[in-house]
Amino acid sequence: MSLKVLPSELPALPELRDARDMDDPHAGKGFIMHSVRGFIQEMTQGLFAWSEGRSLWPLTFGIKCCAIEMMAFGASRYDCDRMGVFFRASPRQADLLIVAGPATIKLKDVIVRLYEQMPEPKHVIAFGECAICGGPFWDSYSVINGVDKLIPVDIYVPGCPPRPEQLLLAIMKLQELIDERGKAGRRGRGKTQVVGMPEVTREELLAQVMAHPTFLMGHQSGEPRIAPTPDELARATPTGQPAPDAEGRG
């Protein structure tokens, strides 16, 4: 069994779920408001990008130990209020989703539903190793290797758990990303940035991750990542199922 990964196996970036046609008045947008907004948008592109960056309201949604660091980020020493970050409880009023912890199989549809409930100019920060690639639980049966399999991620913050300063840096990076998109007038996903690492696009990041065998997502590709030790092979299971060989443990 070879561990080589075919480029075709790169998990595709989940396309934006929000396929609503902006011009259809009944698509959740009042006709008048829409045309007025279109006009405003053209005239004040830079201003809105500034305002969108300076008032990022994240959703109070924490999963595990990274959520404690997110709380510390909201407390007085690191004080996210300085950046205009104000935690809101309802997804409708939030425009930033900080995924702080592993996306387990039970939490999968909760995260996707929360993301889809948030109004459109929304951003996602994958905070901590668990959100980036499953972290210390990468080979667990109930942890999904990385939130970007569920929702498009803008900023990755490595660390387990990362320090609250890294989240401040991530907010600054996000503000740069928004300003850059604002100037370019694009609404799509710009370059994904990993905090604390050199500029890297999402594709490069995934290529790096895919190229390095130990990062290979074990159960996503179906066969086990690291099989049992040789002596365990000797006591093959009663069903006699041959366990594939592997290049050592640990």
Place this chain on the structure above:
Amino acid sequence: MSEIPAGAAAAQDPAAILAGIATPGKGARAFAVDRKRIVDACAALHRAGFAHLCLITGIDWRDRWEVVYHLVRLEEPEPVVLRVALPYGEARIPSVASVWPGAVWHERETYDLLGIVFEGSPDPRRILLPQDYEGFPLRKEVLYGNRS
């Protein structure tokens, strides 16, 4: 009921266990209990003062199942360990929820991860994994990390 391999100690009845506890022996006091007598043994121990059920663990020894009960009496530091051996083909054991209502969650977790069915449990559903998850991941035959 298929014969339990010799590995498991001989099963004792509740009266012997009570006697065993009375003698202030050194080290953790472990008793093997037969599957049919587990509820009476637990009830007897509960009456004898073991009010706190610390842990129920299922072990997959590949040739037999084993359910380990750790019971604690507030007066003495050493826990009492009850071990119930089950034949590999038939992972069923009566539930002790009638003695300790708190045991339900231990039993649900053991069922959820290992597939040992606790008969008569007030809440036999899975606790940790989504309800529609097939298979019991902690079994040895489930190769590690594999979703099968």
Place this chain on the structure above:
Amino acid sequence: MTPRLLFLREGADAAYGRLASLAGEALARPLFLALLALALFIAVALFATFGGWAERKLIARIHSRRGPVFTGPLGLLQTVADMLKFLRKEIIFPEGSDRRLFALAPVLLVLPAFVALVVVPIGSLVIASSQYSLVIALALLSMGPIAMLAGAWASNSKFSTLGGLRSAGMAMSYEAVLALSAAGVALSAGTLDIAQIAQRQADMGVWFALTQPLAFALFLIAAVASVERNPFDLLEAESELVGGWKTEYGGVYFSLTLLAEYGKLLVTGCLFASLFLGGWTDAGGDLGFLAKVLVWAILMFSIRASAVRMRMDALLAKVWRALVPLALLNIVVTLGVSFALGGG
């Protein structure tokens, strides 16, 4: 102190005259009112913007942290950034929600706060003075629960329905206390016109806050509840009801609700200053009035930072078992005193 009302009237007449000469007689009146309404809206919007900023800064200071710093000097443009961001947000109507009512509810919430300002004296400026201005102001203030129920029912989500019922129930009961405590003051002043009440305090030389301490305390508590500030902050009980009746509101509608919150804060502030602290009639004049409203706002912000949210049943129990009887007692005492003094 000659009442300043007349001065205002001449100023208004002069402006009105110039307008008439400019735009001709027929158009002058609606144009004047439109300009006045615009000025009023800008005043409330400015108060909401810098009120929001001051609140975040003050609460941050109490938390021993900095508060908004990076948006504009001292973070002054933070609320501007928030409001601008909301303009560009996508508007989501929840599935199966009553679209028109959903859009109408926040407007229903904001309007009373603006319209009440027409009746309530802001400093010496009374736009539409009438004998019953107090009754009109209180009636407009109690429009809140209706808007909340409309918003909650229209959002078609269990969180907002429960939140809506809770906050509507609370707001209605506290409106009763608000009205009764204001009634105590109106009785002792003998009129229902807020300007006259303020005037009466100047004539008597003593504030109603001192002669009517009970009404003063009750009005304070009820006002905190009517604006949904912290001890009565069931609206944003994050841990229980996500966002109260506002859960489904995002984008521009949500910013309307924020505007309404600060609008009501301004209205209750002006009412409070006029009814209990003598409004503009004492030495301070207009600036004194402004200082009183600012003191009121800072008091509300610090209450928000330091008070624990009360439980729903304890909240309602307090109203009907403690506050309303106290308010009635206060009225009876006032009647007794004024009867004994002035012979009715």
Place this chain on the structure above:
Amino acid sequence: MLDAETVVSLDPDVGYIHRGIEKLAENRMYFKFTPIANKLDYIAAAAWEHLYISCVERLIGLEPPERAVCARMAMVELQRVVSHLFWLGTLSMDLGQPTIFVWAMRERERLLDVFEDIMGGRMTYGWMIIGGLRDDLTPGQAARILAELDRLEKVLPEYLAATERDGLFRERLQGVGAISARDALAYGLTGPAARASGVPYDVRAHAPYLRYTQLGFRMVTRAAGDCWARYEVRRDEMRESMRLVRAALALMPEGPIRAQGAMTLRPPVALSMATPKDGEAFVRNECPRGEGAIMLVSDGSNYPSRSSRSCARG
């Protein structure tokens, strides 16, 4: 299930952050499981790391030296103070009062700096290895701990006064969620919650480990069993833990911080750790949230054949 305002019945749906750590333990060498052992209860990582490490030490019969034991006790009790500070913050945040949350987090940050200085991390450490410590607790660090504790002792009454003298705070907690001693025992409640209901069960007094017997541990219990009693139990436990940290630091002798044959990485002794065939170890510790218990079953190799833990229902 709600009936208007009152909760009629409750069916908790847990498992949303289930990471299958038992399965992961079966596929990691003993010393490699420590990072996950920290994350069993990520607000009190040092307590659970010590629980796991002492369970492995009992499995292979390795006794850490005296200095390591006292240093570990100081850190475990300091972790209890930090965990209770976090509880004070989130309690007041849930009651709708973010001010005490921010103050408690500010005090917690100061102690996290101490942890970072000594154990290398703010939240997850890996400072304790099987058979001792990774690096020493120097006198300078011990002095810093004492200074921080003195400062906290001066500041803490101010926060507790802000909560206790506030009528609304008391009103929200008194008589709320009362649990009788019988129910607490029947449902396996442990830790501060059980002690608040009058169940005199604290593993530090009941089955003392580390140096609790020498340092004289006083158990804190209340009878009412409502939220206010749980508040009082945790508040007094914080003061008791501060006293224990000082006593442990005083008791700490000079000497080696690793036993002979401790499972270090340089030299890589840990890679070839031998465990008894069919060995079994069961250890209980008093973690800040309740009694934590880990059972390890070994099959001779460097991988546990079964590890099970009872989550602390405190």
